[in-house]
Amino acid sequence: MPQPRPPHLQNLRSPKHWLKRLTLGLLTTIITTWTGAYFIEAIRGPAAYLGPTRAQRPFLEVFRVDHFGSQAFSGMDVLDPEDSDFSFTSMKIQEIDGYPNWTRIPQLHATPTMHSNGYGMTHTDIAYGWPCLALSNTHDISLLGTRNNRAVEIKYGIDLGPFTPTTPESHRILPYKPIIPGLIINTLFYTLTIFTIPTLIFKTTRYHHRLKKNHCPICNYILNDPHQPRCPECAWQRPIPTPPSPTTPNQK
Numbered sequence: 001m002p003q004p005r006p007p008h009l010q011n012l013r014s015p016k017h018w019l020k021r022l023t024l025g026l027l028t029t030i031i032t033t034w035t036g037a038y039f040i041e042a043i044r045g046p047a048a049y050l051g052p053t054r055a056q057r058p059f060l061e062v063f064r065v066d067h068f069g070s071q072a073f074s075g076m077d078v079l080d081p082e083d084s085d086f087s088f089t090s091m092k093i094q095e096i097d098g099y100p101n102w103t104r105i106p107q108l109h110a111t112p113t114m115h116s117n118g119y120g121m122t123h124t125d126i127a128y129g130w131p132c133l134a135l136s137n138t139h140d141i142s143l144l145g146t147r148n149n150r151a152v153e154i155k156y157g158i159d160l161g162p163f164t165p166t167t168p169e170s171h172r173i174l175p176y177k178p179i180i181p182g183l184i185i186n187t188l189f190y191t192l193t194i195f196t197i198p199t200l201i202f203k204t205t206r207y208h209h210r211l212k213k214n215h216c217p218i219c220n221y222i223l224n225d226p227h228q229p230r231c232p233e234c235a236w237q238r239p240i241p242t243p244p245s246p247t248t249p250n251q252k
């Protein structure tokens with residue numbers, strides 16, 4: 001005869017409950033990612049920087065950031081100033097150590113952006129998320145003009161304006177382009193660590209604690225008879241004990 005499972009264990013088999021937990025996990029992923037994007041200005045990347053250096057020399061740099069904290073950087077020259085053919089090769093780009101595959105960097109060789117007056121632009125891919133990068137956006141700055149009036153173009157992100165008036169190029173952006181593996185991993189991470197495991201531990205502990213006090217484990221109604229088969233309040237049914245003699249107190 002199958003034992004009735006406690007309700008908190010039954011929920012583990014219910015698709016409806018999993019849908020609810022996963023939705024909460026996804027919302028938590030978006031909230032944590034946007035919290036990072038809102039408050040952490042310094043962390044951007046992995047990123048490609050494409051534009052002239054001070055010497056008006058085209059240059060490509062790659063920033064790499066894995067989590068909220070660490071940042072790695074590598075850079076390389078992609079062109080000689082005398083080189084008339086302004087093109088990137090895939091081979092050169094692949095020489096950069098470990099560029100992340102969610103950036104637009106592999107496509108940059110097809111779209112070298114250089115203004116007709118010789119100015120370039122900075123293209124940056126920015127991503128946030130913990131424990132994995134989950135959402136990203138792009139951030140293009142035209143290098144034409146002075147520092148205060150350069151055109152900034154943002155894609156895949158909600159632009160909330162400059163972080164501070166003194167850094168007009170550095171915008172506060174809430175990204176919405178998903179990095180699919182990171183989004184899935186973070187959603188599962190929050191679903192389990194916040195919305196599944198703590199609830200399960202709490203309800204299992206409470207269930208056994210109430211049983212021990214001779215209360216109904218579901219509604220906490222006081223049961224007068226320690227072997228009362230049903231709770232008169234919520235109709236909970238006492239599981240049939242596994243030992244053959246139910247009158248023996250199972251003490252350890």
Ligand SMILES: [Zn+2]
Nearest residue numbers: 216219231234
């Ligand atoms: Zn009850």
